[in-house]
């Protein structure tokens with residue numbers, strides 16, 4: 001057929017229709033083919049690209065979400081997050097393996113061996129730095145906070161200025177009195193609840209959440225939010241005590257918290273929701289546009305700016321971390337001819353101090369109360385040791401914070417250490433490789449996120465791996481961590497594991513890495529240990545934690561940023 005016919009004026013419109021139909025049909029086919037090719041291409045691009053030689057789950061290699069959905073499902077089923085890595089280590093029978101947690105992303109290498117994790121944190125810091133997943137994630141809340149930065153000069157300057165808030169002198173003179181006073185408030189609150197609850201158990205998750213927020217907020221900013229005082233007022237007014245002695249009493253929560261408390265909660269909630277995002281950068285852009293984020297962020301910024309201005313106005317003797325930092329940054333700045341810390345850095349660093357310090361200590365305290373309740377013999381033994389230090393101490397006669405910091409007893413130290421170990425509040429450790437590296441005989445290229453799962457050595461799921469010393473790095477070989485815990489005892493609360501054969505406390509009796517290690521280890525470890533020490537000692541001297549009904553004994557975790565208990569019920573008796 002000639003083309004002429006197609007365009008001849010005498011040709012019937014039917015032919016034109018045929019051609020139009022042919023073109024449009026082909027266009028549909030071509031579009032479909034293009035679409036199919038695009039889908040295949042996107043799918044192909046999204047698939048994991050395993051690093052050669054490092055074990056992985058074969059079926060995950062061909063799945064769009066790699067191991068991601070398995071991880072999310074495990075988290076949903078058990079409440080646990082990092083524990084999933086123990087299941088992978090057991091499945092792959094290797095202390096080093098790779099997982100694919102999100103499409104379009106490079107694999108994550110997981111190392112479960114604590115000796116190598118300590119080595120990477122402390123002696124191989126040029127090869128492994130902060131960055132990657134953690135920085136992208138927490139950078140949402142603290143863009144200019146050191147926690148989100150690699151270890152460059154700016155990090156060092158900023159950290160140097162803040163480090164004076166963690167000296168023993170500062171902690172004892174400034175932070176301890178405030179922690180002590182807030183714990184005393186908690187003792188008053190629980191004494192009141194005991195008098196109202198008529199022997200019933202009651203939930204204390206919110207009490208512990210708010211007392212630790214009161215503490216860290218005033219330690220950071222010098223401002224007292226009075227959250228526990230509000231709870232005391234609310235508890236005095238409204239309590240429901242069921243007839244069934246097996247059911248818990250329910251106390252009224254105070255209404256109208258300061259708006260900054262709700263704002264912090266909204267911001268942290270956004271951060272939590274982002275953890276499993278397959279595309280962090282896009283999710284961040286979305287979150288920034290939400291009304292709840294914008295409103296909470298503004299409240300936080302305005303409050304922080306006001307607190308910074310107040311702190312500057314009272315420039316002189318430090319009453320909180322902010323005062324100390326403003327003083328020190330002016331001193332360092334004038335010495336080095338630099339301007340002092342900017343508002344942005346100050347806000348972000350203070351907020352990281354508050355959020356980092358709050359989420360972790362509240363969870364560790366909750367676990368502590370649960371483990372002491374579930375182990376009455378160890379609880380009694382701890383109290384006996386405390387009474388050796390402070391004979392006759394009780395809720396009306398508590399030792400001072402100076403005395404709590406100064407005095408030691410092997411069983412008390414062992415109990416606190418064991419509570420920190422078994423709480424597994426922060427079971428994660430993350431770094432990014434800054435260059436090509438070798439770990440346990442496997443080559444890992446630069447720019448890969450390495451997750452440490454040292455918790456694997458604290459949970460009963462598996463035996464530790466026996467590692468050929470030849471596979472270890474030269475620096476690791478020189479610093480052995482020693483043998484691990486017996487598998488059968490790993491999951492048990494046993495303060496005795498920290499005592500040597502002469503009954504002396506040995507903080508290095510076995511593997512544990514609750515605060516990470518090295519220059520990027522937990523900045524707040526000393527504050528956290530002091531907070532936990534004051535709280536545990538005051539609570540165990542003030543109350544006997546009796547067993548709670550079966551319904552309230554669950555040890556299920558809720559792990560998002562940290563690993564906290566799903567529920568925390570107590571049935572205390574006041575010691576007077």
Ligand code: HEM
Nearest residue numbers: 147353356357360364426515516517520521522523524528
């Ligand atoms: C029981 C309480 C706490 C636990 C279990 C805990 C645990 C941890 C862990 C495991 C890390 C990561 C370490 C690493 O990657 O090597 C970390 C980092 C950090 N923690 Fe804590 N922490 C606690 C309390 C605190 C407190 C009270 C503060 C605040 C004053 C704080 C501030 C920080 C900061 C700023 C970092 C980031 C350090 C950096 O990137 O250089 N933490 N913490």
